[in-house]
Amino acid sequence: MDLDFSEQIAALRSTFNDIRSVIDVDRLRAEIASLNEQATAPDLWDDTEKAQKVTSALSHRQSELARITSIESRLDDLEVLIELAIEGDDQQSADEALVELQGLQKVLGELEVQTLLDGEYDNRPAVITIRAGAGGVDAADFADMLFRMYLRWAEKHKYPVTVMDTSYAEEAGIKSATFEIDAPYAFGTLSVEAGTHRLVRMSPFGAAGKRQTSFAAVEVIPLMEEAATIEIPDNDIRVDVFRSSGPGGQSVNTTDSAVRLTHLPTGTVVSMQNEKSQIQNRAAAMRVLQSRLLILQREQEAATKKELAGTITASWGDQMRSYVLAPYQMVKDLRTDYEVNNPSNVFDGDLDGFIAAGIRWRKSHKD
CATH class of the missing domain: 1.20.58.410 (Release factor)
Structure with missing residues (x-):
């Protein structure tokens, strides 16, 4: 022994x-x-x-x-x-x-x-937005798979999640989803997930025997405290109200409680339909809008090209991670070279290895 x-x-x-x-x-x-x-x-x-x-x-x-x-x-x-x-x-x-x-x-x-998370906003809660990219209905389904993946990751860690907005696609999946994870260092931890994610698989929606490549974009921003927010003149914002909707476009609310804010000078759009009242949705949307604009302002002030939320096109050429389900099984991060051969576990929220590798990679490239 x-x-x-x-x-x-x-x-x-x-x-x-x-x-x-x-x-x-x-x-x-x-x-x-x-x-x-x-x-x-x-x-x-x-x-x-x-x-x-x-x-x-x-x-x-x-x-x-x-x-x-x-x-x-x-x-x-x-x-x-x-x-x-x-x-x-x-x-x-x-x-x-x-x-x-x-x-x-x-x-x-x-x-x-x-302990490597020492960025200015790393200790803040994270607001994650997932958007379907190129790839049609497969991309919408892939965006939904990523949405579930992050929710499962948060669940495994017992982190509170608030789904702020979900826009469902017509046939399957989602066009986009925005949600908040309120945990210590949530932004610093999840910011390495920002970028374009790519899925290769046999499409369940297309012709049999054909492989389909689809893309989804993940944006991660820190949710700021009110004291850190910036003033936005009322005439810089367009407010649209509409009814919350469920899968397939079905209405889940009989009143116009959902809110969409558009910041006219920058074109930044934030939608919110999680709360029951229009006033609550507007307040929540304004907080996310202020967070996004503050990041934009800080980047401009620092005259740096590096963006915290990232400019993500969700198409060929700039993907940061590939999820391959056919002809072989593999998930690989293209920045760190970290890879696993069990995509189903990854889609079920097993992301810690990718996140840790990403944080170490980012730290080594900063120093």
Whole structure:
């Protein structure tokens, strides 16, 4: 029975200490104490918007601290388990120790990736928009597959998701979908998913035996706090109201509660139909519009061509990831060369490997 894990344990301890230093646990505890004080104030819910911000920030930081303390506890327990296995020559404990060692290596690897997220907006919630590109009905179906993929990824991580708008295609799939993932570092994590995604498969909609290539665009922007938003003159915005619709164009609402905002100077369009009232949809749409315009403004001020949300054409020549279902099975990121041979798992939300590789790739290209 070989239980000499001393090198692996030392490596895990070293990685953990580096992460703990970057995250600054003392600062984190101080922030939690301050937010907890605000959250227990008797007049907190007099201002609903402020209350939601405080409770959301508190929840995020408590989750981050709990993750760190849990890992530290697991490392301590692992060392005890190894000692017990050695002393008792216990194969079952040895097997448990190996499984836990591998589990900790995975968790610390994921957390180490998070410490690379040091961009200005990386800690913000993410607003993701998926649009069908070239490829007709196959592209609409592919956009729907990607939509489900990100929802499943969020579900696996227990991240809250709000679907803001869905535009259904006539035959199958979606023309577009916009949704928010409210989790710590959601934007920094998911921003590497922005770009053109390409699907190659035997089309379930076309002639039998023919391979079809289709495209979908993924845009990821950070959702800004109201304090960071910019003023937009009323005469710069066109407001259209319409009825929310379901699959196949069916109406799911008997009132004109859905809202579409068009920013006339830039042509930026935001639609919202998640909320029940027109006022709520307009407020939610305005927040996303302000976030998009703020990113645009910051990029122009910095005189840089690099765009956070990206300019995505969803066609040949600029794809960042390929999903191949025929004649072989493979998903490959064309920037990092990270690939897997199980597309069904990927479409079921198994994206962490691609995201981690993307974050490391981006960091190496920034430095």
